[in-house]
Amino acid sequence: MSDASPASNATKARRRHRKQMLASTLRVLLILVVAFLWLAPVAWIAATAFKAPRDVLSLDILFTPTLQNFVTAFGPNYQLGNRLMNSTIVTIGTLLICIPVSTAAAYALSRFRFPGGMAWQLGLLATQFVPAVMIIIPLYVVLRSAGMLDTPASLIIVNLSVLIPYAIWMIKGFMDALPMDMEEAAMTDGATRFRALRDVVVPVAMPGIVTATIFCFVVAWNEFFFALILSRNEAVTLPVSLMSARTDRGDAWEIMAVIGLTIMIPMMLISKLVQRHFLKGLVSGAVR
Amino acid sequence: MNDSTLKWGLLAPAFLIAAVVLIYPIAQSFWYSLHDWNLSQSPELGPFVGFENYLRLLTADPEFWESARVSAVFSFFSVTVTITLAMALAVLLQGGSRLEVGVRSILVLAFSMSPALVGISWRFLLSPEFGAADALIKWAVPAWRNVPILADETTAMIALVLVDAWHWVPYFMLVFIGAMASLPQETIEAAQVDGARRGRIFFGIVLPQLKSVLGIAILLKTIFSIKMLEQVITMTKGGPGTSTATVPFRVYETAFRWYDFGYAAAMAYFLAFVMLILAFVYSHFVLREKR
Numbered sequence: 001m002s003d004a005s006p007a008s009n010a011t012k013a014r015r016r017h018r019k020q021m022l023a024s025t026l027r028v029l030l031i032l033v034v035a036f037l038w039l040a041p042v043a044w045i046a047a048t049a050f051k052a053p054r055d056v057l058s059l060d061i062l063f064t065p066t067l068q069n070f071v072t073a074f075g076p077n078y079q080l081g082n083r084l085m086n087s088t089i090v091t092i093g094t095l096l097i098c099i100p101v102s103t104a105a106a107y108a109l110s111r112f113r114f115p116g117g118m119a120w121q122l123g124l125l126a127t128q129f130v131p132a133v134m135i136i137i138p139l140y141v142v143l144r145s146a147g148m149l150d151t152p153a154s155l156i157i158v159n160l161s162v163l164i165p166y167a168i169w170m171i172k173g174f175m176d177a178l179p180m181d182m183e184e185a186a187m188t189d190g191a192t193r194f195r196a197l198r199d200v201v202v203p204v205a206m207p208g209i210v211t212a213t214i215f216c217f218v219v220a221w222n223e224f225f226f227a228l229i230l231s232r233n234e235a236v237t238l239p240v241s242l243m244s245a246r247t248d249r250g251d252a253w254e255i256m257a258v259i260g261l262t263i264m265i266p267m268m269l270i271s272k273l274v275q276r277h278f279l280k281g282l283v284s285g286a287v288r
Numbered sequence: 289m290n291d292s293t294l295k296w297g298l299l300a301p302a303f304l305i306a307a308v309v310l311i312y313p314i315a316q317s318f319w320y321s322l323h324d325w326n327l328s329q330s331p332e333l334g335p336f337v338g339f340e341n342y343l344r345l346l347t348a349d350p351e352f353w354e355s356a357r358v359s360a361v362f363s364f365f366s367v368t369v370t371i372t373l374a375m376a377l378a379v380l381l382q383g384g385s386r387l388e389v390g391v392r393s394i395l396v397l398a399f400s401m402s403p404a405l406v407g408i409s410w411r412f413l414l415s416p417e418f419g420a421a422d423a424l425i426k427w428a429v430p431a432w433r434n435v436p437i438l439a440d441e442t443t444a445m446i447a448l449v450l451v452d453a454w455h456w457v458p459y460f461m462l463v464f465i466g467a468m469a470s471l472p473q474e475t476i477e478a479a480q481v482d483g484a485r486r487g488r489i490f491f492g493i494v495l496p497q498l499k500s501v502l503g504i505a506i507l508l509k510t511i512f513s514i515k516m517l518e519q520v521i522t523m524t525k526g527g528p529g530t531s532t533a534t535v536p537f538r539v540y541e542t543a544f545r546w547y548d549f550g551y552a553a554a555m556a557y558f559l560a561f562v563m564l565i566l567a568f569v570y571s572h573f574v575l576r577e578k579r
Contacts, residue, residue, distance in 0.1 A: 028387070030380060035391045038398050038454070044420050045409050057418040097305075105302035112295040129563045130314060131515055133539040134556035137549055138316035139309065141327070161309035164302055193294055222402035224518050229544055239404040242522070253412050260405050267400040275396045275462075 042264070048257035056254050073258040083241040084262060086152055087221060090237055093156040094163060094220040099213050102167035103205075107197055109168065110175040111183075127165040132225055135161050140229060150232045158226040163219060167212040174208025175201070214273055221266060238263045321553035328547040341554035351530065352538065352555065359534040362448060363513040370453045370509055371502070374460035379490060382465045392465075395458035403455065407522030410451045414438055441531035444524050448532050451519060456512065460505055467501040468494060507570045514563055535559050 048056055050065040073080040114120055139158055140149075148154045182204065186196040202209070224239040231240055238259060245256035267274065321341055325334035345352055377395075381388045398406075413421035414437045426433050437443045471494065479489050495502075517536040520526055526533030526541070533541075536559065543552035 039394045059423050101301045104298040108295050108298035131556050131559050134317045135313045137543055137553055138313040160305055224404035239402045242408050263402050263405055274400050
């Protein structure tokens with residue numbers, strides 16, 4: 001067959017080759033379009049942070065960069081320094097409570113039988129169906145009468161309602177997959193169960209705990225709705241302060257961009273980690 | 289310390305916190321929903337009215353049903369668009385080349401953005417006259433030159449759906465890429481050797497095996513879409529008019545703008561109830577598919 005008509009075979013091969021070239025060129029073009037659609041908006045916001053107010057409303061790509069917006073944002077009108085501090089306190093506070101507490105509970109639910117059996121796990125899952133607005137109404141009333149509105153502590157408390165179930169679910173999934181042998185070995189060597197947990201299980205389960213920590217970090221850092229309701233002046237976090245860029249004299253978009261960039265920077269720094277852990281966490285947390 | 293003390297001791301902190309920040313508010317919300325209570329009029333819980341708030345919701349509040357319609361439209365389109373695009377991009381970007389990995393990290397960055405930042409950024413990008421995306425769209429489609437995107441009922445909804453998809457596509461894309469990577473490669477390779485076309489391999493071999501992941505992804509995105517609130521607050525404020533005022537947005541306004549806590553709590557319960565029904569129907573369907 002093949003040596004019967006070498007010429008036509010060669011044309012066929014060339015044609016197939018050309019077709020493949022065309023397909024892969026199209027594919028690369030498509031990928032570039034996707035990259036543009038997701039990168040350009042972020043890049044535009046980042047660039048806006050360095051534009052003088054008169055350049056903000058122009059669509060020119062070239063402009064003279066300035067750091068004036070950062071000075072304004074950190075000034076008395078926008079108090080970016082204070083907002084940054086609040087976001088940091090709330091995020092770290094949430095993590096410091098959420099992660100140890102969830103790790104302990106995850107271990108208990110993973111290794112012991114509880115009366116009620118599956119009900120505990122279903123309860124964890126059911127929290128997914130609770131709208132945030134339902135939780136916040138009574139908590140607002142309680143925090144208001146306790147005089148705790150507009151404090152970082154109130155934001156930490158409310159964040160825990162979302163993050164503890166998530167973190168338990170994630171860490172538990174990870175611990176379920178760990179063999180019991182090591183703890184048992186440690187315990188037959190005379191260690192108490194608590195020591196076995198602290199010295200053997202926690203180090204081995206570290207990747208799962210790190211995943212949960214990163215997940216909680218991203219959610220707490222980006223949290224907007226609870227903070228919008230519970231903060232006025234003192235405890236305003238970065239995402240809520242985005243709203244303050246809407247002034248009576250119109251929207252100060254360059255300030256919004258500065259705040260936005262401040263919110264994004266930690267995410268950019270840990271984006272490799274986020275890619276590896278956060279997504280894994282969401283999948284195992286919600287899907288399993 | 290014996291095992292029983294340890295097991296309850298380990299669970300206790302989490303359980304106590306959950307009791308305060310989850311169980312109490314869930315129960316208390318229901319109690320509020322049985323009362324006529326406006327916080328701006330009285331700091332004390334108002335008179336008990338039984339299921340009157342629910343009755344008002346079901347029979348005498350056309351605006352609520354309008355918001356239910358808005359939520360249904362938004363959820364349907366945001367789930368469809370997000371899942372379809374995520375699957376398409378998963379196929380496009382599943383490889384390990386430098387370009388594909390690089391573009392994937394760009395997409396992940398968009399996903400790790402605060403939802404409030406996503407909403408407010410797009411409001412900026414879509415504003416008439418100085419919005420970069422607005423200008424680009426109008427350059428590409430001259431027929432829309434006079435459409436103020438966020439001030440027109442239809443285009444505002446389209447924008448809300450697409451911005452939500454912009455935010456969530458990266459996440460579901462990675463879920464699908466992960467699922468595809470864990471599929472057994474033999475059948476796919478065999479089909480390739482047999483000279484099957486890429487499209488046939490995808491629709492005939494890959495997609496059927498992704499059924500359960502796809503089902504879970506659709507359920508998850510449905511819940512996320514029904515609960516979505518940040519972008520309505522930051523991007524459209526429910527407008528123009530009430531054209532993008534979803535149910536969570538109405539609950540939020542009823543509670544924290546009008547301080548009608550009793551009625552807002554009833555709405556929140558109704559919302560949770562609908563989600564639970566959806567989840568039941570869905571998990572039943574998905575679980576049966578699996579068997």
